[in-house]
């Protein structure tokens with residue numbers, strides 16, 4: 001069973017950092033149990049994840065082991081954890097409890113669901129697009145259908161769109177993926193080796209950070225504040241820490257919403273060129289510009305012919321429909 005297979009084990013330091021955010025500094029046993037429960041219910045820790053050993057969590061939190069033991073007891077009594085002697089403790093859901101993270105998005109003409117950074121479903125446009133595509137299926141079905149880089153027509157259409165937005169692009173430069181998340185995973189797997197450094201904005205898109213961690217890359221955080229990026233600091237980080245890669249969300253950055261000014265983009269491109277750093281630029285959110293024009297692709301700002309190492313990641317999830325991934 002998943003609950004006992006230890007599929008996902010939480011590290012003590014990781015859980016400690018999350019739980020102090022929820023329960024305050026050095027929580028007592030009730031606060032610790034409540035903190036774990038909250039993290040589980042809102043999806044920040046997984047159901048059936050193995051909790052850290054009591055001693056490990058106690059050290060990470062700077063509290064006594066007895067406090068962690070009491071918290072785990074309380075979680076078990078209330079149905080939020082199960083243990084097997086000598087094997088460990090796993091998160092569990094008591095009967096009747098529901099994860100608030102598994103929610104149905106709100107829908108309706110007058111409803112804007114602020115929990116999801118995506119436009120409402122475009123039912124008519126989507127149905128029309130699917131109907132038009134369905135008419136072509138028979139033609140494609142006469143071939144084996146293997147297109148490892150994506151359907152040639154689709155690659156051509158995407159290349160044309162980039163070209164129209166100011167970044168001359170050939171279909172051969174396009175790889176079609178199942179969403180930006182897959183594109184990130186593929187790109188970082190290809191370009192990074194475990195232990196390689198990668199400059200990342202702090203804060204950044206949580207799921208991208210998960211991929212970075214899973215691949216064993218070492219994130220080098222560069223702050224994004226109320227005032228946005230500090231391109232000088234970014235450049236200094238590239239020079240001093242020599243990361244192999246940098247991951248950027250220049251358009252309406254997730255989660256700060258900041259838009260990187262043109263001069264900063266140019267400066268980062270120049271610094272990355274000088275240091276030989278690969279830039280992985282996530283433009284997933286570019287298409288949902290609200291009060292300004294959609295920015296041109298980051299890579300379109302490359303001046304002249306150079307040896308830039310830029311991978312642009314885009315997605316239909318935000319500008320069109322997340323169900324397309």
Ligand SMILES: Cc1ncc(COP(=O)(O)O)c(C=O)c1O
Pocket residue numbers: 117178179180181182205249254282284285314315316317322325
């Ligand atoms: C910056 C950023 N990149 C990527 C994604 C995920 O994109 P996709 O649904 O195409 O995997 C999101 C979704 O919130 C995002 O905010």
